[in-house]
Amino acid sequence: MNQYDSNKLNKLVEKFDANYIVKYIHELIDSWINVGILKYANYSHLIELEDWWKLEKEFDCLSKMFSYLPNEQEFKDKIEGLKHGDIVTETFKTRKNDLKSFLMTKSVNFSQTYLKNFDWSLKLVHSSDKHAKLDELKCLLTLETEKVSSNENLTLMELDKYQLDNLINTLETIENKFNFYQTE
Numbered sequence: 001m002n003q004y005d006s007n008k009l010n011k012l013v014e015k016f017d018a019n020y021i022v023k024y025i026h027e028l029i030d031s032w033i034n035v036g037i038l039k040y041a042n043y044s045h046l047i048e049l050e051d052w053w054k055l056e057k058e059f060d061c062l063s064k065m066f067s068y069l070p071n072e073q074e075f076k077d078k079i080e081g082l083k084h085g086d087i088v089t090e091t092f093k094t095r096k097n098d099l100k101s102f103l104m105t106k107s108v109n110f111s112q113t114y115l116k117n118f119d120w121s122l123k124l125v126h127s128s129d130k131h132a133k134l135d136e137l138k139c140l141l142t143l144e145t146e147k148v149s150s151n152e153n154l155t156l157m158e159l160d161k162y163q164l165d166n167l168i169n170t171l172e173t174i175e176n177k178f179n180f181y182q183t184e
Contacts, residue, residue, distance in 0.1 A: 006081040009062075012055045013083055015046040021084045025091045028059055032102045066092045067099050100181075116152065117144040123158075139164045 013021065024043065030036025040052050047055060062079070069075045072089065079085045092099065119142045126135060143155045159167065 005058075006079060008054075009058045010081075010083045012047065012051050012058060016084070018084055018087050020046060021087050022091050024055075025059065025088065026095070028056065029063075029095045029098050029102070033098050033105075062088065063092065063099050064103065067096075067103055113145050113147050115143060116146045118142060119144075137161065 016024065020043070024038075027036055027038045027042075031038040038056075040049060043052065065078060066075050066089075069078070072093065075092075076085065076089055079088065082088065121140045123138045123140055124135065125138055137160075139159045141157045141159060143157070145153045145155065147153070
């Protein structure tokens with residue numbers, strides 16, 4: 001994560017009043033989550049184009065810091081000295097869910113592979129070349145994945161009871177972590 005510098009950010013937003021800061025943050029977050037467009041033309045009288053790109057990077061760093069710090073007070077302490085710091089905090093607070101969603105999507109997109117569908121069935125194995133009578137139950141799990149700009153891929157897994165229990169326990173642990181972070 002880039003290091004936050006209040007002097008650098010203050011210089012970039014020196015001509016912004018409180019209303020423009022709020023408008024900029026909302027439009028920036030909207031552009032990140034693909035529900036709006038942030039247009040330089042709306043701010044060109046306040047900031048040069050080269051600084052415009054720097055400003056987005058600074059706010060990207062700020063938004064990550066806001067999302068990753070354990071509480072709002074720590075964020076306020078970190079941005080002490082920032083012009084309109086309270087307004088930035090309040091605006092981030094109102095868009096907290098959008099910021100979390102954006103950061104999750106950004107991290108998920110890192111792999112570029114998505115689970116498209118899955119299917120399962122049970123199979124009873126009566127015997128094998130080593131055992132005349134086995135009668136073992138297997139779970140056949142098929143995962144249909146898709147990569148960005150690529151074809152679909154099917155992965156077939158055959159799991160015994162122990163492997164299936166292990167998979168289910170791991171998925172439940174992941175679900176609990178998700179629930180923990182979503183309730184914060």
